[in-house]
Amino acid sequence: MLRQGSAGYEELNVLVTGADGFIGSHLVEGLARAGATVTALSLYNSFDSHGWLDDIDASLREGIHAVRGDVRDASLMRGLVARQDIVFHLAALIAIPYSYAAPQSYVETNILGTLNVLEAVRASHVTRVVHTSTSEVYGTALVCPISETHRLQGQSPYSASKIGADMMAEAYARSFDLPVAILRPFNTFGPRQSERAVIASVLRQALDPNVSSIKVGDLSTIRDFTFVADTVAAFLAIGIGQRIEYGTPYNAGSGHAVTIGEVAALALEATGSHKPIESESQRMRPEQSEVRELLADASRFSAATGWRPRTSLREGLVRTADWWRSRLERGRVRRERDYVT
Structure with a gap:
């Protein structure tokens, strides 16, 4: 016990x-x-x-x-x-x-x-x-939700x-x-996530004055974000x-799914950015390796x-954008090591 x-x-x-x-x-x-x-x-x-x-x-x-x-x-x-x-x-x-x-x-x-x-x-x-x-x-989901x-x-x-x-x-x-x-x-x-993750990458690019457009991979894949x-x-x-x-x-x-394109647009809304979103081939996985859809x-x-998520995707994006804004203002942006979760 x-x-x-x-x-x-x-x-x-x-x-x-x-x-x-x-x-x-x-x-x-x-x-x-x-x-x-x-x-x-x-x-x-x-x-x-x-x-x-x-x-x-x-x-x-x-x-x-x-x-x-x-x-x-x-x-x-x-x-x-x-x-x-x-x-x-x-x-x-x-x-x-x-x-x-x-x-x-x-x-x-x-x-x-x-x-x-x-x-x-x-x-x-x-x-x-x-x-x-x-x-x-x-x-890739064979049936949804998974x-x-x-x-x-x-x-x-x-x-x-x-x-x-x-x-x-x-x-x-x-x-x-x-x-x-x-x-x-x-x-x-959320805060502290490295830029290998799509939301962290989009938010940092959206807030970085030295970046003119948002580079992402496949915009059509579907994910469940918590x-x-x-x-x-x-x-x-x-x-x-x-x-x-x-x-x-x-x-x-969360039990709610969005495309990467949709979450990128919401991330731009959370930052007030109007930068264009561009899909880059080098950011995509091999075709047979890409996971097309995840929904919990x-x-x-x-x-x-009794667990249930309490934070909406929009609220979480705003809170994460605030963290990235603070990091950029203090010049403390760094890339997290790949070792840890």
């Missing part, structure tokens, strides 16, 4: 892998606000940086222990997992274009890294590990590696009775939810936890 305080996470020791990334850093903030003692793992680098963790408000840092390392290091993971109550595993290589060039690195980080986390949990007294999946494992029973399709080396990681999580739940919860977020957007605060709420819900079935995935998405059926997750 999970030990819970009045806010759910009070007095719990929690490890977050991939904590220096977009979603990971927001999750660390959410856990700290909920009263958890958080160990936040970021990828080691020589720049004395903890990624987006460095942007977290100082008032929250007292409950955060930031460490550097790599999920590919099995010994390190055993040491970090020991004495934790809950583990949120977000660390992954996620940039789809780079997966075509370096697929082995995706296998090593996404599959073997996940194996190391699961083995470490198996050797500990962790009450739950939350494994992070992705809607990319579904490939439920968890939809066929898995490896349409890129990245998605294939995440399918392998998901199957490892399922196997450990079945084979070793490991308490593995699997969360499958659909496309998340604001990062709602995705974090999904992680918090699955982390302590009492009705979660281990070893089976739960979709987390999150009813199973909502029934189990």
